[in-house]
Amino acid sequence: MTRIAWVVLVPLAVLTLVGLVVLWPSGAPAATERSSAVEYDGVVLSVSEEACPPTVPDPAAQCGTVSVRIDTPEGSRDVEAPLSGNPGAPDLEAGDEVVVAAAETPDGFLYGVVDHQRGTGLVVLLAALAVALLVFGRWRGLSALVGLAITFVALFVFIVPAVIGGESPVLVALVGASFVTLSVLYLTHGVSLTTTVAVMGTMASLGLTAALSELAVGALRLTGVTDDISTAVATNYGVDTRGLLVASTIIGSVGVLDDVTVTQAATVAEVGRANPTYRFTELYGAGSRVGRSHIASVVNTIVLAYAGSSLPLLVLVVADNGSLTGAATTQLISQEVVRSAVATIGLIAAVPLTTALAALATRTAPTTTPTAHDDGRSGGPSDTDPTGPADDRPHPTTRREAREAREASGH
Structure with a gap:
């Protein structure tokens, strides 16, 4: 069975390797349409809330404007962005780390807060997962x-x-x-x-x-x-x-x-x-x-x-x-x-x-x-049998040998 297993697995491994080589992506994918918006990291400076229009269904939604300091290649810049109150819009307060999208229009740049930054929280969560696996596993x-x-x-x-x-x-x-x-x-x-x-x-x-x-x-x-x-x-x-x-x-x-x-x-x-x-x-x-x-x-x-x-x-x-x-x-x-x-x-x-x-x-x-x-280890002492691992002791291989072994031991 061992020989048969390797006869099957080796071709599968070779085919997988060939598939990886043939199908490996050759370069960066190009989209037929790309958004003209550019995203920047920023920090909320202040939030100016106002009453939402009747078209906003959520009474707890935020409407108004938000002032954000964004980091651009040219340096920091303070910008104003609207709060739409749409479902899924981030709930903001001063000090929040956010992601701001900037889109260029004939009248200048338009800015919008699209999401919170979650890098630090994700790192902490993944670190907790790693610690749990290492401690228990x-x-x-x-x-x-x-x-x-x-x-x-x-x-x-x-x-x-x-x-x-x-x-x-x-x-x-x-x-x-x-x-x-x-x-x-x-x-x-x-x-x-x-x-x-x-x-x-x-x-x-x-x-x-x-x-x-x-x-x-x-x-x-x-x-x-x-x-x-x-x-x-x-x-x-x-x-x-x-x-x-x-x-x-x-x-x-x-x-x-x-x-x-x-x-x-x-x-x-x-x-x-x-x-x-x-x-x-x-x-x-x-x-x-x-x-x-x-x-x-x-x-x-x-x-x-x-x-x-x-x-x-x-x-x-x-x-x-x-x-x-x-x-x-x-x-x-x-x-x-x-x-x-x-x-x-x-x-x-x-x-x-x-x-x-x-x-x-x-x-x-x-x-x-x-x-x-077994973690690939064998030959060590057994936790339950001081005489050694079960595999080191002879096993009866037929029903007749098993019966003779029981008779010889007095059982």
């Missing part, structure tokens, strides 16, 4: 942080620039997802047969997810254009929004698939170590029972994750339509249903695929093969 937490960094690099250095540069979103997503799977799983869980089984199960399920997503999007005639953002992506950058919809399903499935496949592979390996006389069918049955329980909880996670990411749009569609049945057939809702359903089918398929591979690997591999959560 220790070396595993450190490897998880490195894996998270690799994922962000794959997204913002390869996947997004390549899509904007005109490459097929589906191919880019498959190559990027394969790269993340191959690198992050081995980094986080160590180089072992269990991790290799998890990688194989993840890759097979990703291929199935991509195929089903293509079929579903085509059959339901979804375009991927559902709001101003997707319209701007298609208009300004010429991105294939239909392919982008399929790509989003593939990328969104990777994290959940990794969780399921690693759990299944590690569970079967541990059952095999604890019950050396178990055959393939018994290992597969034990692993499948764990997998069914895992799937029952993870499926709800997928649906809620997709629904939560587009909750404002869902509220708008249902409120405007007035009928839940009618809203469900709109392209916006159908798009989320497709992503949730396809990702769930791929997730369900990952359980029997990975469980079967893990059961086969456990029964054909040496019993001393470390599992994914």
